[in-house]
Amino acid sequence: MRYLKVAGYSKAFELFIGKDPGDFSPAFEQVDKLKAGDIVTVFFDEEESKSSNEAFINRLAQFIDSGQKAYFIRGNKDKYFGYFGIALGACIGVALVLLKKAGKIS
Numbered sequence: 001m002r003y004l005k006v007a008g009y010s011k012a013f014e015l016f017i018g019k020d021p022g023d024f025s026p027a028f029e030q031v032d033k034l035k036a037g038d039i040v041t042v043f044f045d046e047e048e049s050k051s052s053n054e055a056f057i058n059r060l061a062q063f064i065d066s067g068q069k070a071y072f073i074r075g076n077k078d079k080y081f082g083y084f085g086i087a088l089g090a091c092i093g094v095a096l097v098l099l100k101k102a103g104k105i106s
Contacts, residue, residue, distance in 0.1 A: 002031050003057075004064070006042055011058040013042060015072060028073040031064065040066045 004013040017029050034040065045060040064072035099105045 004031065004034075004040075004042070004061070006040065009042075011056055013044065013061045013064075014057050014059045015061055015064075016059075018075075028070055030071045034064075034066070034071055038066055040064055040071065 002015040002017050004015060006013065015029075015031060017031065041064070042061055043063040043065075044058055045062070046058070061072065062074045063070065096105070
């Protein structure tokens with residue numbers, strides 16, 4: 001995990017930096033090359049949940065750029081979970097159709 005505090009924004013950004021195979025690591029990560037005082041642009045989603053633990057942290061940074069150079073690009077974990085959900089729903093649908101044809105459910 002890395003944390004990035006940006007002047008003018010009340011929350012710190014929490015960035016997951018996975019290095020192991022199978023981790024949902026970012027597509028591109030060079031955050032360690034940033035120095036205190038660097039001017040960066042952070043593209044992020046504002047969190048809707050305002051629990052006490054997340055009141056000071058934003059985990060939804062998508063991109064971090066400095067000038068024309070990218071330092072962080074979020075990975076595709078959401079896309080993989082979406083594909084898994086669609087596949088699971090399709091399998092359940094096929095199973096229900098087969099069970100209905102076999103007379104196991106009405």
